[in-house]
Amino acid sequence: MKFAAISDVHVKRAGDPAEVLLLTFLRNPDVQSSDVIFLLGDIFDLMIGPHTQYFVRYQAYFDEIKKLIKNGKRICYVEGNHDFHIKDLYKKFFEVNSDLDKSLFAMAPFFEFFDADKKIYFAHGDDIELGNPGYRIWKGVVTSFPLRYYANYLMPHFLIKAIGEYSAEKSRKRNNKRYSTESDLTPVKDNFRFSTETFFKKHPRQVIVLGHSHVKDHYVSVNGYEYVNNGYAQNSKTYISITDGNISFKDIF
């Protein structure tokens, strides 16, 4: 089987370089020849709740999703910490586009596929990252039932903005690290490698595909698994391709 995966594109507005990157990825012939396309979170810099305005704002994106599904492609979406409470948004999307086969689109906290004798695990990565207790508390609050209800039915703009600004602040910190020297990236990279080692002990998977760290990495563990992260897409300008269990980074442009 052939898989294509991307995360952490952080599209802020229609027409920005991140959206160009995302659309180019979705239109890439190699991506389109994959059996499953994974969107592993933080695809959008701020998308919270099932607000239909997103269909207008990101029409080009939703058009590409439509085309892919019409062509029989499977799309697996994992929510990130910048794009969440959007299950009902896609429910509305398939209600409006009732001609589309909605079984080809799935949204879940993680996905697992068994291919070429390997168990392959796909997630955003924030649930696996260790040593970030403040983030965990924050995520517990924003994903709690009351807040989910709020996001889906009542969420006023100021709260979306507040969450967005908090997330943006977190990203800025990560992005600053990203642009500084290689040695500054090492702690984040090492922490994600260590986090996958811990995860692997409990959940042996031969391939672990994550995002969230904004640090590109392909780590082959002596314990018998590989961890791959495409990093911050606007920086790496690549995506992850897995063909018959073999991992590679491919250029988007």
Ligand SMILES: [Mn+2]
């Ligand atoms: Mn993230």
